Amino acid sequence: MPKNSSTISVKVNGRVHRVNVNPEMPLLYVLADDLGLRGPKFGCGMAQCGACSVILRRQVVRSCVMPVSAVGADEITTLEGLSTQEKPHPLQQAFIDEGAAQCGFCLSGVILTAKAVLDEKPQASEQEIREALGGVLCRCFAHVRMMRAIQKYSEMRKG
Amino acid sequence: MILSRRNFLKTSGALVVSFSAASALKPFAIAQGPFGTHQSHIDPEKLDSWIAVGSEGTVTAFTGKCDFGQGMLTAQTQLVAEELCISLGRVKLVQCDTSVCPDQGTTSGSQSSPTNFNSDNLALAAATARETLLTMAAKQLGVPADQLSVADGIISAPSGRQVKYEDLIGAKRFNITLNSAAKRKTPTQWSVLGKPLRALETSSLMVGQFEFVQNVRVPGMLHGRVVRPPEVGASVISVDESSVRHIPGIVKVVTRKDFVGVVAENQWQAVEASRQLKVTWKRGTGLPPQKTFFDTLRKNPSRDALLVDSKDVEQQLAAANRVVRATYLYPYQMHGSIGTSCAVADVRRNSATLWSSTQSVYPTRSIVAQMLALPLDSVRVIFVRGAGCYGLNGADAVSFDAALLSHAVGRPVRIQLSRQDEMAWENFGSACAIDQRAGIDAKGTIVAWDCENWVASRGGRPGYDKPGNVVTGVLAGYPTDPIKPRAAAEPTGELRNGSNAAPSYVAGCIGGKCGGAGKVRSERVLTHTVESPFFTGPLRSPLRIQNTFAHECFMDELSAAAKADPIAYRLQHLGDQRLIDVLKAAARVAKWESNPSPKPDSVGSGIARGRGVACVAYEGNNGYAALIADVNVDIASGRVQPIKFFVGHDCGPISNPDGLRNQIEGGVLQGMSRALVEEVTWDGRCITSVDWTTYNSLYLGIDVPEFEIELINRTDVPATGAGETAITLVPAAIGNAIFDATGVRLREVPFTPERVKAGLAARLQQSGKGHA
Numbered sequence: 027m028p029k030n031s032s033t034i035s036v037k038v039n040g041r042v043h044r045v046n047v048n049p050e051m052p053l054l055y056v057l058a059d060d061l062g063l064r065g066p067k068f069g070c071g072m073a074q075c076g077a078c079s080v081i082l083r084r085q086v087v088r089s090c091v092m093p094v095s096a097v098g099a100d101e102i103t104t105l106e107g108l109s110t111q112e113k114p115h116p117l118q119q120a121f122i123d124e125g126a127a128q129c130g131f132c133l134s135g136v137i138l139t140a141k142a143v144l145d146e147k148p149q150a151s152e153q154e155i156r157e158a159l160g161g162v163l164c165r166c167f168a169h170v171r172m173m174r175a176i177q178k179y180s181e182m183r184k185g
Numbered sequence: 186m187i188l189s190r191r192n193f194l195k196t197s198g199a200l201v202v203s204f205s206a207a208s209a210l211k212p213f214a215i216a217q218g219p220f221g222t223h224q225s226h227i228d229p230e231k232l233d234s235w236i237a238v239g240s241e242g243t244v245t246a247f248t249g250k251c252d253f254g255q256g257m258l259t260a261q262t263q264l265v266a267e268e269l270c271i272s273l274g275r276v277k278l279v280q281c282d283t284s285v286c287p288d289q290g291t292t293s294g295s296q297s298s299p300t301n302f303n304s305d306n307l308a309l310a311a312a313t314a315r316e317t318l319l320t321m322a323a324k325q326l327g328v329p330a331d332q333l334s335v336a337d338g339i340i341s342a343p344s345g346r347q348v349k350y351e352d353l354i355g356a357k358r359f360n361i362t363l364n365s366a367a368k369r370k371t372p373t374q375w376s377v378l379g380k381p382l383r384a385l386e387t388s389s390l391m392v393g394q395f396e397f398v399q400n401v402r403v404p405g406m407l408h409g410r411v412v413r414p415p416e417v418g419a420s421v422i423s424v425d426e427s428s429v430r431h432i433p434g435i436v437k438v439v440t441r442k443d444f445v446g447v448v449a450e451n452q453w454q455a456v457e458a459s460r461q462l463k464v465t466w467k468r469g470t471g472l473p474p475q476k477t478f479f480d481t482l483r484k485n486p487s488r489d490a491l492l493v494d495s496k497d498v499e500q501q502l503a504a505a506n507r508v509v510r511a512t513y514l515y516p517y518q519m520h521g522s523i524g525t526s527c528a529v530a531d532v533r534r535n536s537a538t539l540w541s542s543t544q545s546v547y548p549t550r551s552i553v554a555q556m557l558a559l560p561l562d563s564v565r566v567i568f569v570r571g572a573g574c575y576g577l578n579g580a581d582a583v584s585f586d587a588a589l590l591s592h593a594v595g596r597p598v599r600i601q602l603s604r605q606d607e608m609a610w611e612n613f614g615s616a617c618a619i620d621q622r623a624g625i626d627a628k629g630t631i632v633a634w635d636c637e638n639w640v641a642s643r644g645g646r647p648g649y650d651k652p653g654n655v656v657t658g659v660l661a662g663y664p665t666d667p668i669k670p671r672a673a674a675e676p677t678g679e680l681r682n683g684s685n686a687a688p689s690y691v692a693g694c695i696g697g698k699c700g701g702a703g704k705v706r707s708e709r710v711l712t713h714t715v716e717s718p719f720f721t722g723p724l725r726s727p728l729r730i731q732n733t734f735a736h737e738c739f740m741d742e743l744s745a746a747a748k749a750d751p752i753a754y755r756l757q758h759l760g761d762q763r764l765i766d767v768l769k770a771a772a773r774v775a776k777w778e779s780n781p782s783p784k785p786d787s788v789g790s791g792i793a794r795g796r797g798v799a800c801v802a803y804e805g806n807n808g809y810a811a812l813i814a815d816v817n818v819d820i821a822s823g824r825v826q827p828i829k830f831f832v833g834h835d836c837g838p839i840s841n842p843d844g845l846r847n848q849i850e851g852g853v854l855q856g857m858s859r860a861l862v863e864e865v866t867w868d869g870r871c872i873t874s875v876d877w878t879t880y881n882s883l884y885l886g887i888d889v890p891e892f893e894i895e896l897i898n899r900t901d902v903p904a905t906g907a908g909e910t911a912i913t914l915v916p917a918a919i920g921n922a923i924f925d926a927t928g929v930r931l932r933e934v935p936f937t938p939e940r941v942k943a944g945l946a947a948r949l950q951q952s953g954k955g956h957a
Contacts, residue, residue, distance in 0.1 A: 030433060031433065047451075047453075048433075048453060048454075051453040052453070055451065055452050055453050058399075058400075058452075059402075059408075059451060059452055062402060063393070064393050064394055064395065064396060064397070064400045065393030067397070067399055067524055067572075068399065068524065068525065068601055069523050069524055069525070069572075069604075070525075070604040070876060070877060071456075071603060071604055072604060072876055072877075074604075074876060074877035074878065075523055075877055077523055077524060104393060105392065105393030106392055106393035106394055107393075108392070108393075109392050110392065114388065114391060114392050118391040118392055119391075121387075121391045122383070122387050122388050122391050125383040125384060125387055125843060125847060127254070127384070127387065127390050127391070128254035128255065128573055128847060128848075128851050129253060129254030129523075129570070129571075129572050129573035130254060130386070130390035130391075130395060131397065131399075131522075131523050131524045131571075131572035131573065132523050133390060133391060133393070134393065136885060137391070156885075156886045156887075156888070157886060158886070159884070159885040159886040160884055160885070160886030161884060161886070162884060162885040162886070163523055163877065163882060163884055163885065164523070164885055165521055165522060165523040165572070165573055165575075165855070165882065166254055166573040166851050166855070167850075167851045167852075167854035167855040167857075167858065167883075168847065168850070168851050169850075169854055169885060169887070169889045170850045170854070170889055170892060171847070171850070172885065173885075173889050
């Protein structure tokens with residue numbers, strides 16, 4: 027084991043994993059490299075785009091800048107942790123129904139940010155949803171379909 | 186990872202295994218392939234190069250055109266299913282793997298549909314396979330082929346006797362060449378093509394299970410990062426390897442001329458090492474000031490081309506009732522992929538395998554073989570989709586990075602660039618300056634049009650033998666393809682308007698043959714290609730978006746000078762029926778009311794609303810579109826807010842209307858971001874647009890404009906490209922809408938609030954109404 031690494035436990039998508047890493051290493055590298063998850067992705071490494079987003083303590087966090095040691099015992103949920111391909115989360119299903127992607131690299135940021143804001147405030151207005159997504163990038167600009175999918179899910183939740 | 190790929194290849198039919206030994210096949214006679222490509226071991230004339238029927242009836246198709254999110258996976262799968270009369274679920278499409286796919290060059294230039302969806306290549310292969318299977322079935326069933334019917338891979342005789350594809354050919358080679366007489370189904374017969382279909386990978390994307398190249402992991406893999414020069418033109422004096430020796434997991438510091446990289450056991454160690462490595466650099470060459478860059482551009486030596494010249498332009502301008510002049514400026518812009526470029530290379534002593542999101546697997550294979558001094562046949566490049574690229578992003582450069590690093594350590598290396606390395610060194614979309622002059626007669630009709638543009642250019646696609654056209658190649662010591670200054674030759678042959686350098690309104694006459702889309706017969710189009718201080722390369726609608734911005738805004742200026750309605754004025758000068766039709770379609774959906782721009786009360790306070798139009802025959806004949814933009818301008822802040830877009834679109838027979846709409850919506854919004862906020866910046870030494878705070882992009886939280894799109898589905902013409910047509914129009918349509926709303930003509934992209942406010946202030950001063 028290389029020096030300045032330590033054994034850290036992280037709970038991700040319902041399972042506890044023990045990894046030997048530098049505690050200052052950003053969480054993203056644990057998720058993508060040590061655990062082989064495909065949802066969170068490296069986009070900028072500076073919390074500017076959202077591609078690395080995960081949910082922690084009901085908040086969206088950008089795993090590219092969060093040291094793994096800061097996670098603690100709380101559970102991390104990644105895009106794949108919301109569901110299975112056979113039974114997607116209703117928000118993911120809305121994105122599937124609307125075909126709301128092009129390359130799809132940004133989806134962790136888009137879907138998890140929308141989920142977090144609507145979990146916190148199910149009655150969130152369109153404006154509030156937009157504000158929450160103000161720091162999320164999609165360079166293919168699939169905005170029309172993404173906003174439609176989120177709106178659809180939001181209305182479904184409101185009943 | 187490797188194993189699953191190998192298993193896939195093994196299980197997808199005996200055919201494929203025979204292909205992987207295909208380098209033993211005799212090279213075929215032609216020196217150059219049908220796509221301007223080099224010869225390869227996969228003969229595109231042979232049916233087996235394209236289609237394999239497995240023993241269980243699954244059809245595997247091999248294509249050299251790949252999917253980056255633009256819908257090519259889905260549309261090509263539809264094509265194969267359609268022509269072979271089988272369900273979509275039974276088609277497996279293998280995209281761009283040099284060990285099994287034909288060399289179709291680069292997936293670019295809106296060429297995938299023209300290449301594979303008309304009467305050649307993949308379409309012809311699938312049609313040949315269907316006809317061959319019918320002929321085989323006719324023999325077996327003792328019934329003439331024209332009496333047989335096919336449904337989902339089962340061929341039936343009128344008697345009810347049936348035979349399946351796999352019983353006729355399963356896991357065996359066809360051993361025939363493509364039959365150029367094989368009939369493609371007509372669009373009226375389509376049941377799979379032409380239907381709206383969500384992208385096949387949609388579900389796996391949404392649940393985070395899709396494998397991007399950034400997710401590729403191979404056994405024994407190390408992680409690399411590069412250390413790029415701190416300034417443009419800087420070179421390595423020395424590298425202090427001891428400066429990173431304390432970092433755990435460090436495997437090697439790799440230096441090859443000015444290429445510097447690090448390899449470590451894990452990604453974070455590589456990141457740390459790349460940040461801490463002490464490299465002594467010789468200062469760079471310095472850069473021309475950005476503020477006066479367009480003047481610099483005009484002064485430098487250039488490679489010139491004359492597209493069309495009627496020789497009477499000066500004379501006609503001198504005789505015109507009025508001459509209108511304007512200069513348009515377009516900045517460098519970035520691909521700015523949301524995921525930084527990534528590749529994995531596994532270089533062994535005698536072979537190399539690359540997993541890459543390059544648009545050009547065969548050219549990449551050729552370059553990697555050259556850089557590593559390996560035989561061409563020993564290099565395999567496997568396409569794995571990356572983040573949307575929109576052209577030549579960092580995918581090729583990072584593939585070369587991966588190859589150099591893996592070669593140095595003899596183990597597989599994955600490298601994903603830092604955001605800064607991606608942005609500072611990618612091949613930007615070219616900066617352009619475009620001068621327009623036109624004369625109008627007493628009735629307002631255009632009598633002469635003169636257009637001259639200056640394009641900044643350096644490097645570009647590496648092709649098969651120019652590693653130095655992207656950053657890694659240059660750093661490793663390869664030259665960049667130079668721009669050799671030369672005077673323009675007289676135009677010959679037919680007008681080639683591949684970059685839309687000629688406006689749609691000129692007749693484009695050379696030697697009596699008029700290949701333009703318009704009616705103006707006194708015409709001259711001269712282009713100057715000038716060496717750029719930065720790498721440039723194709724960025725979605727390369728040069729087409731720059732030129733069309735200038736042409737379509739200038740057409741609006743002429744229309745205003747003639748006090749004519751901008752659409753009626755365009756129609757008056759157009760001859761191309763397909764372009765006329767998309768323009769009318771957009772006007773119809775927008776409920777266009779005929780009026781000259783600007784609106785009479787155009788400068789005021791509060792929010793000014795305007796409407797602008799633009800149209801294009803993309804590359805002269807590769808897709809037609811018109812765009813109308815409704816735009817609000819906040820007079821106080823100068824902020825421009827597009828409200829609604831109306832699109833008329835014609836790309837011939839539509840393969841997948843849903844995929845097409847997705848491309849149009851995304852293209853127009855990407856164009857809006859480019860029109861309003863995107864611009865590469867630099868200082869005296871280096872690029873300063875190095876992240877998302879220094880290079881602007883519209884985020885997801887914007888007020889998303891509405892869309893109304895009319896698709897014209899022409900089934901009597903060949904398919905054209907569709908991914909770049911609509912985006913081409915956005916800066917012009919928005920610029921024209923701003924003019925309509927405010928009377929302010931913005932001739933430089935992006936239309937920032939500062940530029941809008943400066944324009945408003947100037948107009949107020951000019952009209953004497955203001956308090957300047």
